[in-house]
Structures are given as structure tokens and as C-alpha cells.
Amino acid sequence: MMATPAVDIRGITKRFDDVVAVDAIDMHIADGEFFAMLGPSGCGKTTTLRMIAGLEFPTEGSLRIFGEEVGTLPPNKRPVNTVFQSYALFPHMNVLDNVAFGLRMNGVNRATARQRASDMIALVRLAGMENRRPAQMSGGQQQRVALARALVNEPKVLLLDEPLGALDLKLRQDMQLELKELQRRLGISFVFVTHDQEEALTMSDRIAVMNNGQLLQVGTPEDIYERPANRFVADFIGTTNLLDATIVDTTTVCLSNGTRVAARSSYSAGTAVAICLRPERARVVDGNDSHESRITGVVETVTYIGNARVYTIRCDWMHLRVREDNRPGTAPRATGDEVTVTWDIDAVTVVAE
Amino acid sequence: MTNTDTSPDDTDQPPPVAAATPAFEAAAIRAASRRGLFMALPAYVYLVIFFAVPFAIVVVYSFATRTRTGGTSLSGWNLNSYRRLGEQIVRDVLWRSLGLAILTTIICLVVAYPFAYYMTIVSATTRNVMLILVMIPFWTNFLVRNYAWRLLLSSGGPLSSVTETIGLGETDLLFTKTAVVIGLVYSFLPFMILPLYASIERIDHSLIEASRDLYASGSQTFRRVVLPLSMPGVIAGSILVFVPSLGAYVTPDILGGGKEVLLGSYIVTQFGTARNFPFGASLSVVLMVVMLTATVAYFRQGGRNL
Numbered sequence: 168m169m170a171t172p173a174v175d176i177r178g179i180t181k182r183f184d185d186v187v188a189v190d191a192i193d194m195h196i197a198d199g200e201f202f203a204m205l206g207p208s209g210c211g212k213t214t215t216l217r218m219i220a221g222l223e224f225p226t227e228g229s230l231r232i233f234g235e236e237v238g239t240l241p242p243n244k245r246p247v248n249t250v251f252q253s254y255a256l257f258p259h260m261n262v263l264d265n266v267a268f269g270l271r272m273n274g275v276n277r278a279t280a281r282q283r284a285s286d287m288i289a290l291v292r293l294a295g296m297e298n299r300r301p302a303q304m305s306g307g308q309q310q311r312v313a314l315a316r317a318l319v320n321e322p323k324v325l326l327l328d329e330p331l332g333a334l335d336l337k338l339r340q341d342m343q344l345e346l347k348e349l350q351r352r353l354g355i356s357f358v359f360v361t362h363d364q365e366e367a368l369t370m371s372d373r374i375a376v377m378n379n380g381q382l383l384q385v386g387t388p389e390d391i392y393e394r395p396a397n398r399f400v401a402d403f404i405g406t407t408n409l410l411d412a413t414i415v416d417t418t419t420v421c422l423s424n425g426t427r428v429a430a431r432s433s434y435s436a437g438t439a440v441a442i443c444l445r446p447e448r449a450r451v452v453d454g455n456d457s458h459e460s461r462i463t464g465v466v467e468t469v470t471y472i473g474n475a476r477v478y479t480i481r482c483d484w485m486h487l488r489v490r491e492d493n494r495p496g497t498a499p500r501a502t503g504d505e506v507t508v509t510w511d512i513d514a515v516t517v518v519a520e
Numbered sequence: 521m522t523n524t525d526t527s528p529d530d531t532d533q534p535p536p537v538a539a540a541t542p543a544f545e546a547a548a549i550r551a552a553s554r555r556g557l558f559m560a561l562p563a564y565v566y567l568v569i570f571f572a573v574p575f576a577i578v579v580v581y582s583f584a585t586r587t588r589t590g591g592t593s594l595s596g597w598n599l600n601s602y603r604r605l606g607e608q609i610v611r612d613v614l615w616r617s618l619g620l621a622i623l624t625t626i627i628c629l630v631v632a633y634p635f636a637y638y639m640t641i642v643s644a645t646t647r648n649v650m651l652i653l654v655m656i657p658f659w660t661n662f663l664v665r666n667y668a669w670r671l672l673l674s675s676g677g678p679l680s681s682v683t684e685t686i687g688l689g690e691t692d693l694l695f696t697k698t699a700v701v702i703g704l705v706y707s708f709l710p711f712m713i714l715p716l717y718a719s720i721e722r723i724d725h726s727l728i729e730a731s732r733d734l735y736a737s738g739s740q741t742f743r744r745v746v747l748p749l750s751m752p753g754v755i756a757g758s759i760l761v762f763v764p765s766l767g768a769y770v771t772p773d774i775l776g777g778g779k780e781v782l783l784g785s786y787i788v789t790q791f792g793t794a795r796n797f798p799f800g801a802s803l804s805v806v807l808m809v810v811m812l813t814a815t816v817a818y819f820r821q822g823g824r825n826l
Binding site: 220221222241242243247248249251252253255256257258259268269272273316317320 | 726731736740
């Protein structure tokens with residue numbers, strides 16, 4: 168038998184008046200898992216997180232935390248804590264009182280609460296800042312206080328609502344690793360909301376991709392990237408070339424310009440699909456290659472990004488992006504070169520609408 | 521027509537500007553402050569003529585001597601009228617007024633807080649209706665409003681009929697301390713509601729959510745988060761109610777019937793029937809000092825928190 172999931176969401180719907188924010192989703196988050204909810208703004212990921220926290224109640228469906236139905240239980244009665252997007256640190260309290268707040272509200276005596284709060288402040292590397300007010304700290308430091316304030320309560324699930332959104336790039340990358348490390352050490356589930364697909368891929372054990380209140384795909388970063396469930400996921404995760412096509416048989420599709428190329432799928436012949444060709448999976452070869460999947464075109468732009476070159480190649484009906492790693496021996500192409508873009512049958516994925 | 525415009529091609533130098541030296545900046549600040557003074561001049565003139573000068577006269581009178589005939593002799597400066605502040609009857613008046621002002625402030629606070637809080641959580645339409653309801657009394661004459669209360673509270677008035685109908689017997693609140701407090705609370709309630717609303721409205725809602733998320737109940741969240749963060753509004757509103765309540769004259773006179781002597785009417789008596797200008801003046805100075813202290817405290821608080 169499977170272990171009880173940390174969070175078990177079944178048929179959850181949330182309506183605000185007549186707007187459906189979350190539409191009948193099912194989701195299971197395992198204990199000790201780093202789980203990301205990813206999607207563009209307004210996709211329902213934050214609403215889902217807030218329902219787990221108890222800050223919104225579902226209109227329909229069942230929500231269990233470690234087997235206990237929590238549907239309309241207020242937030243203070245749930246074994247979860249949240250790191251808010253804006254951090255929501257209490258401006259009238261110093262760092263120590265902010266971090267000790269949850270313990271005090273839980274009936275822990277003052278001395279113990281202070282001791283545990285200081286320990287947690289040290290853990291997030293803010294020792295010595297106990298008496299500062301949030302306003303006297305940098306964004307990164309406030310972020311750590313918010314993290315300490317949630318973790319000191321030893322929640323069974325930690326909810327994070329775009330906690331890195333307000334940080335600059337370098338700090339964000341450092342915090343990504345730090346969060347991941349913290350989660351591994353604590354062994355509890357982290358449920359992380361983000362609109363940044365790279366962040367989700369870097370940090371998560373599994374990712375749920377959402378759009379328009381619907382859950383499109385749940386899977387490991389590899390699943391999501393390599394085997395996107397549909398066109399939206401393929402487009403949203405990473406950079407990709409989506410080529411409209413029609414299924415011919417299980418190993419061949421016909422592109423919209425009539426070219427037949429190799430791609431595996433189980434759709435019936437005649438289905439309209441798109442093939443997803445990642446820029447790094449395609450190859451640029453000289454003009455007259457005899458590879459079975461090929462499109463000819465002209466190099467329109469060359470972008471040098473240090474470790475690779477990204478070419479935009481104009482074919483007769485679309486543009487393709489191809490990324491070529493900067494290895495010794497690769498001959499750079501120049502604007503105007505006539506080239507052929509090729510790929511292996513396993514390099515592309517077929518996605519339906 | 522000659523073209524005096526300088527096209528961007530003619531010069532790649534920015535137009536010459538005065539160097540931003542400290543002296544230049546200081547001169548700019550002085551110029552800005554001169555302009556500010558010029559614009560504020562009418563207000564300054566008005567305040568000097570109608571506030572500073574009369575107040576100075578009151579201060580001067582408070583050190584003067586009352587003549588036998590009830591006139592005021594502007595010689596032989598003394599502290600006699602201040603010494604009278606220690607008399608039992610005067611102390612009674614002061615304490616009674618202070619108690620009434622504090623009671624009015626507390627009642628206003630208790631009534632206004634839930635109202636102001638509610639205003640922050642309802643829709644914009646409801647909020648506007650509530651704001652208008654708060655403001656309407658302001659557009660009605662102060663005396664008319666007080667006389668209206670006189671009708672409402674009198675024996676045989678609407679309030680009395682209601683209590684009689686539900687079997688509580690006749691009520692006759694008019695000319696009691698209760699009537700005065702009711703009138704004062706009614707008059708000054710908007711001064712409490714508006715600053716409270718402004719400060720509660722400014723509280724980031726996610727702080728309340730964070731508090732609930734960190735195991736605080738609704739009432740703990742109110743005590744630990746909402747109330748402390750709305751303190752600037754509590755202080756501002758309290759001062760705005762306390763100060764006019766302390767010196768109130770019209771309401772205690774109309775609704776209290778002048779039975780219990782309060783500071784406002786006591787001062788009026790000194791300048792009127794008692795014809796003791798120096799003593800009236802010293803009472804006024806005491807009142808002014810209390811009010812100014814409260815106001816300065818308010819702005820100090822405002823400088824830090826608002």
C-alpha cells in the first residue's frame with residue numbers, strides 16, 4: 168500500500184463568483200517531496216496553494232493533509248506554514264519576535280520559544296540580527312526571516328508562494344540551492360509556487376503545470392521537459408520549436424509544408440498535432456544532407472551566448488531556433504548561409520493541442 | 521523667420537546648467553522656501569490676526585487684576601488667577617471635564633473601531649455609502665443637531681416612547697450627564713472613525729493571513745497584529761475627540777442644561793456673569809496648554825508612525 172500523501176487533493180474546484188480559478192484538479196504530494204506548481208499568472212497555482220494553507224476554502228472537492236480532511240479548517244488549525252510572496256513580516260516586531268510568533272501562539276512558553284527562534288535564526292544564517300526590525304533588512308535577509316518564521320514551527324508541509332520573486336538573479340540562484348538543501352535536510356514536503364520554469368526545473372522533484380485553472384501535467388522535471396503532455400506544456404517549459412503536423416503513421420508525420428519527417432506517436436493517422444523540437448536537439452548541417460528528417464533554410468540571425476550559439480533559421484514557412492554548443496571543432500555559421508536542420512527520430516516529441 | 525531652435529545635430533553638449541554645488545543647492549532650497557512662504561502668506565496673516573494676537577491677549581489678561589467693579593486692571597501683574605486653579609470648586613470642574621472627555625473618547629473608540637474595520641473589508645460601494653453616512657451630520661448645523669438630540673431624549677420624546685412600549689418605563693435622559701456624553705460621542709465620532717479607517721486600511725492584508733497561518737486565532741490576530749498596527753489611527757482619533765470634548769460648551773449646555781458645570785461653560789461664566797476676565801483667561805490658558813500638549817504628541821506620533 169502507498170504511504171499517505173502529505174497533501175491529497177481530489178476534485179478541488181474554487182470559484183470566485185462566476186470565475187473558476189481552479190477547475191476540478193487532482194494532485195497528490197508525497198511526504199518529503201519538493202513539489203512545484205508552475206504556470207503563468209492567473210493559472211490557479213496560488214489559489215491552490217492558499218487552499219492548502221486554509222487561506223481560501225474550496226468550493227468543491229476534498230483536500231486532505233496526511234489523511235485528515237481539512238477542507239474548511241481555518242489556517243491556524245493546519246499543520247502547514249506559508250512563506251508569503253511579500254514575506255508578510257510583522258513590521259512592529261523585531262526578528263526574534265517574528266520568528267517566535269508561531270510558537271507563542273501555539274502555547275510554547277516564552278523562554279523556550281525564544282530559544283528555538285534563535286536557533287532557527289542561526290540556521291538561516293541571521294545570527295546577531297535578532298533585534299532588527301524587518302524594515303532594516305535587505306530583501307534576501309527578510310526572505311530568510313520569513314523562512315525561519317515558518318520552519319520554526321516544524322510544519323509537516325511548507326508552502327512557498329513565489330518566495331524568490333523579489334530577489335535579484337544572483338541571490339535567487341543562491342537561494343534556490345539553499346532552499347533545496349534545507350528541504351533535503353528537514354525531510355518535509357515543500358510546495359512551491361512559481362511562474363519561472365527554470366526555477367521549477369532546477370529545484371523540484373515533481374512539477375505540476377497549470378493553466379486556466381486546470382492541471383495539465385504532473386511529473387518529474389525530465390517528464391515535463393522530455394515528454395510534455397500537450398502543446399501548452401511543451402511551449403511553456405523551456406524554449407522549443409513547435410511544428411504543426413499531421414500524423415501519417417506511428418513513426419512518420421507530415422509537416423504543414425508537405426515534408427514527411429520521422430516522429431514517434433500513438434495517434435491515429437490524420438490527427439492534427441505539433442512536433443516539439445528543442446533547439447539543442449536539432450543539428451545544423453551543410454546544405455545537402457541525406458538525413459531522413461530535414462528542413463532546409465537560411466541562417467537569419469546568429470546569437471553568441473558564450474557556451475553556445477543560437478541560430479534563427481528561416482525556412483519557407485516558419486522560423487526555427489537551433490542551439491549549437493560551443494565545442495572545439497564546431498564551425499560557426501554566418502548570416503545568409505544555406506543550411507539544413509536535421510534531427511533524430513527520438514529527439515522530437517509529438518504533442519496534441 | 522529665423523530658426524533659433526537648436527536641432528540635436530547642432531550640438532551634442534547638453535545645455536549649460538549651473539553646477540550643483542552645495543551653495544547652489546542651499547540657494548535653491550531658500551528660493552523654494554521663499555515661494556512657499558509667499559503662498560502661505562494669507563494663511564499666516566489670518567492666523568496671526570485671529571489666533572496669535574487674541575491668544576496673546578488672553579495670556580496677558582491671565583496675569584492681570586480684576587477690579588472691584590468687575591473691570592480688568594492691566595497693571596500689577598500677578599499669579600492670583602492661577603492660584604485659584606487650586607480651589608476645590610475649580611478642581612472639581614477640571615476633573616469633571618477631564619473625566620467626561622476621557623469617557624467620550626473611550627466610547628468613541630469602542631464604537632468607531634468595529635465600524636472603521638468593517639469599512640476596510642466591504643466592497644467599495646458599501647464603503648462609500650458608509651463614508652457618506654459618517655459625513656452627513658457634518659453638513660448639518662451643529663446647534664440644530666444638538667437641539668434634535670434634545671427632542672429625541674426628552675421625556676415624551678421618541679426614545680421615551682420606545683422604552684415605555686417595551687415596558688421599561690419612561691426615560692428622561694435630557695439634562696443628565698448621560699445626555700451630554702451621548703451628544704459628545706455623536707458629535708465627535710467621525711473624528712475617530714476617519715483616522716482609524718485610514719490606518720486600518722493601510723495594514724497589509726497578508727500580515728493578517730500570516731498571523732492566522734502562524735496559529736493565531738482571529739482574536740489573537742486582532743490583539744497582536746491589527747491593533748498594534750492601527751495605533752497611529754487610535755492615537756490620532758483619540759486626540760481629535762479628546763481635545764474638543766474637553767472644551768465642549770454647546771453640547772453640555774443644550775443637553776446637560778448646565779446642571780453640571782464643565783470647563784467650557786465655567787470659562788464662559790467668568791467672562792460673562794462673574795466678570796472675572798483674568799480668571800477666565802487663566803482657565804483658557806490651562807485648556808490651551810492641555811490641547812497643545814496633546815496636539816504636539818499627536819504630531820510627534822504622526823512623524824514616527826503615520
